[in-house]
Amino acid sequence: MKDVSKRLAQLCLSHSIVAVLILLSVAMALLSDKFFTAANWANVLNNLAVPGIVALGVALVVIAGGIDLSFSSMLAACAALAAWLQPQNFWLALIGPLALGAALGAFNGLLVVKLGANPLISTLGTQWLFLAALFIITGGGIVQGNMEGPFHLIANGRLAGVPLPILLLLLLAAATSFLTTQTSLGKYIYAHGSNNCGLRFAGVNANAVYLKTFVLMGLIVGVAGIVLSSRLGGVRPTEGNRYLIVVLTAVLLSGVSLNGGVGSLFHVLIATVVLGVIDNGMVLLAVEYKYQQMIKGCVFILAILYNNYTTKQLAMLRVSKR
Amino acid sequence: MTPLIELRNIYKFFGGLCATNDVSLTIGKGEVIGLVGDNAAGKSTLMKIIAGVHKPTSGEYLIDGEKFVAHSPRSARNAGIEMVFQIQDMALVPELDVADNLFLGKELYRKTLGLNLNLVLDRRAMQERSRVLLHELGINIPAVTEKVKYLSGGQQQSVSIARTVFFDARLVILDEPTSSISIKETRKVLDLILQLKAKGISSIIVSHRMDDIFTTADRILVLRRGRKIEDVRKEHTSMDDIIKKIINAEKESMSQETLNQPTA
Ligand SMILES: Nc1ncnc2c1ncn2[C@@H]1O[C@H](COP(=O)(O)OP(=O)(O)O)[C@@H](O)[C@H]1O
Ligand SMILES: [Mg+2]
Numbered sequence: 001m002k003d004v005s006k007r008l009a010q011l012c013l014s015h016s017i018v019a020v021l022i023l024l025s026v027a028m029a030l031l032s033d034k035f036f037t038a039a040n041w042a043n044v045l046n047n048l049a050v051p052g053i054v055a056l057g058v059a060l061v062v063i064a065g066g067i068d069l070s071f072s073s074m075l076a077a078c079a080a081l082a083a084w085l086q087p088q089n090f091w092l093a094l095i096g097p098l099a100l101g102a103a104l105g106a107f108n109g110l111l112v113v114k115l116g117a118n119p120l121i122s123t124l125g126t127q128w129l130f131l132a133a134l135f136i137i138t139g140g141g142i143v144q145g146n147m148e149g150p151f152h153l154i155a156n157g158r159l160a161g162v163p164l165p166i167l168l169l170l171l172l173a174a175a176t177s178f179l180t181t182q183t184s185l186g187k188y189i190y191a192h193g194s195n196n197c198g199l200r201f202a203g204v205n206a207n208a209v210y211l212k213t214f215v216l217m218g219l220i221v222g223v224a225g226i227v228l229s230s231r232l233g234g235v236r237p238t239e240g241n242r243y244l245i246v247v248l249t250a251v252l253l254s255g256v257s258l259n260g261g262v263g264s265l266f267h268v269l270i271a272t273v274v275l276g277v278i279d280n281g282m283v284l285l286a287v288e289y290k291y292q293q294m295i296k297g298c299v300f301i302l303a304i305l306y307n308n309y310t311t312k313q314l315a316m317l318r319v320s321k322r
Numbered sequence: 323m324t325p326l327i328e329l330r331n332i333y334k335f336f337g338g339l340c341a342t343n344d345v346s347l348t349i350g351k352g353e354v355i356g357l358v359g360d361n362a363a364g365k366s367t368l369m370k371i372i373a374g375v376h377k378p379t380s381g382e383y384l385i386d387g388e389k390f391v392a393h394s395p396r397s398a399r400n401a402g403i404e405m406v407f408q409i410q411d412m413a414l415v416p417e418l419d420v421a422d423n424l425f426l427g428k429e430l431y432r433k434t435l436g437l438n439l440n441l442v443l444d445r446r447a448m449q450e451r452s453r454v455l456l457h458e459l460g461i462n463i464p465a466v467t468e469k470v471k472y473l474s475g476g477q478q479q480s481v482s483i484a485r486t487v488f489f490d491a492r493l494v495i496l497d498e499p500t501s502s503i504s505i506k507e508t509r510k511v512l513d514l515i516l517q518l519k520a521k522g523i524s525s526i527i528v529s530h531r532m533d534d535i536f537t538t539a540d541r542i543l544v545l546r547r548g549r550k551i552e553d554v555r556k557e558h559t560s561m562d563d564i565i566k567k568i569i570n571a572e573k574e575s576m577s578q579e580t581l582n583q584p585t586a
Contacts, residue, residue, distance in 0.1 A: 190415075190417055197413065202428075203427045277476075
């Protein structure tokens with residue numbers, strides 16, 4: 001009996017973000033009759049396509065036991081490259097940002113895996129490095145692409161009535177969920193975050209797994225860069241900075257453990273939607289911009305505390321069960 | 323019959339410290355060796371040499387009568403030598419479940435579109451085979467889908483040992499496998515070692531507990547300051563004898579030390 005209740009507590013704790021989304025949505029529906037309309041939801045989801053996609057990538061690295069804070073600059077760099085390539089060739093504007101994302105991810109990965117750098121500090125460094133390089137290359141101005149053609153459709157087109165960015169977000173969430181739950185690489189990513197010695201001991205090349213995770217994240221950020229570029233048309237070097245907090249909040253809120261080895265990509269998606277609903281709610285309720293920023297900061301802090309709390313509670317369940 | 327493992331005049335120096343001093347030994351197929359000795363006698367060092375973790379400074383190491391030259395844990399494992407660590411520096415992955423741990427690095431895959439792409443894990447098959455193996459070895463675990471971190475120390479140790487069977491081990495090295503688990507669980511781990519023996523798998527067990535040694539071992543080796551001072555079949559000795567060997571040896575080494583100091 002005790003076991004069952006413990007299992008239940010474990011289940012509730014690990015899926016609590018889903019309950020948060022439901023409660024929040026009900027509250028919003030009561031506060032504003034505009035909330036539960038298809039147009040509003042399309043708007044909510046459309047706005048979170050870019051941070052949602054990036055959060056999936058960052059979550060992978062955190063599950064593997066690391067972190068990558070350079071995603072804001074990577075995102076801007078990939079978007080700027082897309083904007084620059086897009087008037088020249090549509091396909092190049094797709095391949096280029098993906099390759100750049102993978103290369104920057106590999107750079108971060110090599111720093112951490114080969115040189116043993118602390119991922120938190122070294123990717124904070126590369127965040128500055130990539131941004132500075134982008135300023136130098138672009139001269140600090142806007143990289144302007146065309147506002148029409150097939151590339152423009154990526155962020156603005158629809159398929160069966162659904163905006164393409166939403167489809168892309170769902171597609172990537174499904175793909176990363178598949179990767180983490182159904183493939184050996186996914187299993188190794190969790191194993192690396194949980195106990196990389198154990199992974200090594202089993203004869204798996206743990207360093208290669210870790211490196212691949214960083215590259216994978218770069219690729220995913222590359223996709224987000226393409227969407228961002230298509231939406232904006234023109235890209236400034238600082239374009240990625242405003243996603244810094246929202247992406248980290250989503251990852252923390254999803255229950256991905258900063259200790260590594262724990263987390264669900266599906267929950268990352270749900271956590272992003274929660275943040276989207278909060279954002280949308282503040283707009284619908286006409287909250288002033290300065291207060292919106294404050295609320296976002298508070299949600300970030302709450303996310304850290306919440307992450308701490310669930311991690312601890314889950315760990316306690318484990319101790320008492322012994 | 324050629325022994326599974328043969329060490330000839332093995333030395334291992336750590337700087338000026340001689341951790342393994344002219345040790346020769348054999349391990350037969352299906353034989354269980356109990357290795358005892360005081361702290362810092364060099365037991366772990368000897369185990370690590372056999373497991374390929376340490377390269378001996380000099381001496382010969384033969385597996386199946388052939389020289390083992392490529393000293394690495396991986397090549398030792400390829401030769402069928404597996405080391406089970408203590409749970410505190412354990413080789414399992416706590417956040418993965420039992421089946422995922424047993425098959426870590428040797429996953430089974432489902433066919434994708436009728437092809438062997440090794441893409442999609444076949445969790446059901448791995449869980450089924452884990453269940454069979456654990457049952458065969460008499461290991462009692464709530465479910466193979468339980469995360470390893472929720473298992474008791476003894477259960478974790480049992481899973482570690484079961485894994486060596488999956489790796490087709492011929493020699494299992496257990497360095498103090500019972501040092502941090504309950505008495506009841508200790509019994510189970512010892513049973514497991516006897517199960518391995520019944521399967522023809524050799525093992526070496528290091529333990530401070532004479533009970534562990536005398537329930538499992540066919541032959542008992544005593545180490546003292548890196549030297550092998552006893553190598554005897556279990557039926558030709560007794561617990562008292564062995565304890566005396568360890569203690570006397572200790573007295574002897576103390577008096578030697580006091581003798582050595584003035585000259586040093
Ligand atoms: N990696 C190492 N580097 C230096 N000295 C070591 C190392 N490993 C063991 N030793 C030394 O070798 C001696 C034997 O150690 P060990 O084999 O761990 O003994 P036991 O397992 O019997 O307690 C000890 O004096 C220990 O300090
Ligand atoms: Mg030892």
